[in-house]
Amino acid sequence: MTKQFNYIYKGNEYLVNIQYKHNHCISYHFRDGGFLIYCPLFTAQNRIVEGLDKFAVKLIDENPHVLGKGDDFIYLLGQKIELQSSGEILFGDGTIIPYKDQKQLDIRLRQWFLKVMSKRTRFYEAQMGLANNNIKLRKMSTRYGSNSLGNHSITYSTVLMHYSLDVLDAIIIHELAHCLVSGHGPKFYNLVYHYCPNYKALHQRLRKGKFHD
Numbered sequence: 001m002t003k004q005f006n007y008i009y010k011g012n013e014y015l016v017n018i019q020y021k022h023n024h025c026i027s028y029h030f031r032d033g034g035f036l037i038y039c040p041l042f043t044a045q046n047r048i049v050e051g052l053d054k055f056a057v058k059l060i061d062e063n064p065h066v067l068g069k070g071d072d073f074i075y076l077l078g079q080k081i082e083l084q085s086s087g088e089i090l091f092g093d094g095t096i097i098p099y100k101d102q103k104q105l106d107i108r109l110r111q112w113f114l115k116v117m118s119k120r121t122r123f124y125e126a127q128m129g130l131a132n133n134n135i136k137l138r139k140m141s142t143r144y145g146s147n148s149l150g151n152h153s154i155t156y157s158t159v160l161m162h163y164s165l166d167v168l169d170a171i172i173i174h175e176l177a178h179c180l181v182s183g184h185g186p187k188f189y190n191l192v193y194h195y196c197p198n199y200k201a202l203h204q205r206l207r208k209g210k211f212h213d
Contacts, residue, residue, distance in 0.1 A: 009056045030059040068162035078164030078212035113161040147178040162211045170202040
């Protein structure tokens, strides 16, 4: 069973999609410019709105997917870049990304970022004595990366493109560590900190949506 209504936050109207499930709690998500809410059957709408009033700040104002780009700017590798309706983005290494509209820009940024993450993953695979993994990108709202050991595949969240390279390296090392140690116990984090001594500080920047130091 599903339901929709509009929710006003700071003068802006957002579409709320509710999906009623046989679960025991309410979960709030912000995706594609609107709210997606999973809740138990017969949950009253006023209770859902109370939750929106509580969580909208975190879901919108503190959400890296929202903060990382706007109509006329985007953060890439920790740097704020001004955007035009068409033009090109020039990186310090000489890489140029031309675009004629927003759709083309999104496609080319995804292609560029996949190359960035693949190259840096290959570097740390060599450092850690690992075989090459298949690298993928996906928009993820609750995770920054995942390691599918059975498929030898690592998937990174597209939101990472907004962060500086040291934060990206911390996530890469975290995911590659799972190739050697399962779970998140002391042995796992000893390995992570061996290759990334300031992992804790970098992960805090990531969680707080701080794209650069």
